[in-house]
Amino acid sequence: MIRTILRPLAVAAVLTGCASLPSESPPAAAFVVLGEEGAPVARAVTTASTCPAITIDGRTAPMAVRAPYGAIPLRGKDHSASFHPDAVSNPVLSCETPLPGGAKQVAVAGQALPLPPAEAKRIVVIGDTGCRLKAKEFQDCNDPEAYPFARVAASAAAWKPDLVVHVGDFHYREDPCPADRPGCAGSPYGYGWDAWNADFFAPARTLLAAAPWVLARGNHESCSRGGQGWWRFLDAHAYDPAANCDDPAADERADYTDPYAVPLGAGAQLIVFDSANTNWKGFKPGDMRVRHYTDTWRKIERLAARQRYNIAVDHHPLYAFGASQDARTGAVTLFGGDAGLTQVFGALDPRLLPSTVDMLLSGHVHLWEQTSFSSDHPSQFVAGFAGTAEDIVPLPKTPPAGQSPAPGAVLEAMSSWIDGFGFMTMERTGPDTWTVVVHDRDGKQRNTCTVAGRHSRCAVPQA
Template sequence: MPLVRPSFRSISPPLRQAGRRSARLLPRAGLLAMLAALGGCAGFPGQQAQQAPESAFVILGEDGAPIARAITLAQACPAIEIDGRTSPMTVRAPWGAIPVRPLEDGGKRPAPASSTAVLSCETPIPAGSTRVAVAGQPLPLPKADKAYRRIVVIGDTGCRLKGKDFQECNDPHAYPFAHIAASAAAWKPDLVVHVGDFHYREDPCPADRPGCAGSPWGYNYDAWKADFFTPARTLLAAAPWIVARGNHETCSRGGQGWWRYLDPHAYAPQRSCDDPAMDVEADYTDPYAVPIGGDAQFIVFDSANTTYKGFKAGDVRLQKYAEAWRKMEALSRAARFNIAVDHHPLYAFGANRDAATGAITLFGGDAGLVQAFGAFGPRLLPSNIDVLLSGHVHLWEQTSFGSDHPTQFVAGFAGTAEDIVPLPAAVPPTVTPAPGALVEAMSSWIDGFGFMTMERTGPDAWHAVVHDRDGRARNTCEIKGRHSRCALAQVQGGGGR
């Protein structure tokens, strides 16, 4: 976007008169510098309104520190007002279109017809702040005492366009994320937790599929906007967010947008996912903790680049995830009750149906993480972790164990085309999702879109509700320590409009 030279008509009369007097005294270069300075002030309160950002929201990072983020089409960051004091936000990632990454085979992805250039900006929000606004738009603030009692959990929210699977992104019934986000916002949460997989529009919509016709696609801002920032608008305005990285946000997929827009860690060119040679750094981030009051905390860890196939000897991911485990273990000592957040379930089931026989086969947690974390013991996660929130499987699921394993919730049911192979109401004692895990209770909802909420009822107790797309309760669960029980073993029907 070209810079706009200010005109005298946009400047107040006293300044305009001063400018005319100065024009007779200053050389041309000095006059242009003065006009540029006056124009640069036009975005602050009391003067010309700023261009509204594309999106403005709050992410929680290490130790729960809130970070204001903004994405703008302008080439300068918007102003942020914090308790009456205004300053420009800091550039996180420079203005421009996301560059097309080389493929592993040396080729290039076809560039989408449109790839909008944007600027990503951020500002840490000081503790105790009571009012924060970006370009006049108020932002939701974290709880002053960090006691988050009402929490929304969502995941797998983008519209799938890839390979042979093309979701009808233009149909709000077939792709209901915007409606779900509005329903979740109406619940008035203190905090939103997204368990990963934001970006799904990877391939162009085929000409014979009117349900997704005209959709942006590729690993650029346009697809990110359609998949996340536009449909999530109401929920981004409702509360601060914790974001976990999914396999759709690895460097070879949507990682460039992930780093520019959402990751709470510091941005740097070598961790931008622009250069495949740097993926060994950019595909992994350190775990971090978010205190939620009452001697409890979330521990967020990045499982994006694991694989269900497992790792070969010498794979760098074995080392990376071992380092992550050790850091999680150290973080978990800081609180009595720990809820881990990642994308890949460790203690849940998925199901496959044989096309020829119709037989259903259950499969358990991610083989790569089981391999890497299993080196520390069969429990997989550190001993102080009580609950695991994940996504990846496109359904809602709960499992609890008679053995010493964390209770698992899967909330991958907020927008992406759903899994439709049913899970059983119970499993035989010999069937387990993880080494040594003895299932004592299980619940699931297949082929139903919605969101999950958690409301605190005690030091280590939560009341969880499974909502459909309209916000209606479809199941309830009680969490106590590392165990959970739900009212229904199976939720029937898709629900919602």
């Protein structure tokens, strides 16, 4: 079953009967998510047992419950009470209110929320923002130099965007910090509210207050990982208590969602699609994911036929390089886009995405990258460099002859920035033209690019 997006509801009924309102203590987080057709929804996450009040153009009422008050239930080995004994002591309540078109002022418990403009011309793109605590890889979450997402978020907010696009992987604090690692000592971990707050909501506070958000789901938000928090706090679709990643038996429903479009104005739109549960190794015959992602592609195609200029948004790049290095010889090997999506999408269109898609924004690879093609493929931008431990194997200025990140794609331009934290901005300069800037954690420009239609080119090949 594929979900439908939460549509804006008539709010007149919500904003009546206001004789008894909850207290005005501020929630832990309050922000605006854009769903289908750009419909804005106010969200709040609170450790109180009742939802905060929302004021829309002077009229005040309680927000509605999205997910009920309580600790995020434990599931599986990595969600067990013995693995994460603090999980049951972190109850939280998720609340929401669809916002009416034309609303001028919105506040939650007195905290003003940003509203979408008629035309989004200034867009911040970030991704892979959490602090990695997993297996043998442990980032120093307590060190703002080693984990600078709060600084990145503040610099991005200072750019005054109309819209923030997050390309996925919010939650990284999965395992406990080792006893001999002071740089992450005391960090919350696991899949409860404490880890979600430390990994995303607390460091993102300034940027959440700066503009509405469009949110793509990463593999770290699949049901077997942080999916329970994803559904409670971030997903733009309606919350389904029977398919919210709590029960592994319902994961086939909860791990997939419909693509949706967010209009940018003047004939352009974002198309957000869920790639969280793909497999980088590809799918075996009979894998149910082939059916799900085939359905995803067909719905992307229908959405992309509705506007003249289309920017797809997902977590996994289709047209970008990653790199690995042999520890013994130092040899660098390049690899291309996600094999599972390439397998399914490529069976429907050799170009992978429909011909009406001009650009793809993704994350997953922990760097910044741009690729453009002389063949009929969209420009790809990868913005997975906002907080998570960086990839440090350098990409070449140009790949070896004949090597391409996607089948049949003929590279014409490529640029990258390795081992540097920051954010990307897009400023619209015409119907199908953009100026893209790569900023470091302090907002300083590291590279600039121009986009015209499906082609892009940057000032320097390696920032």
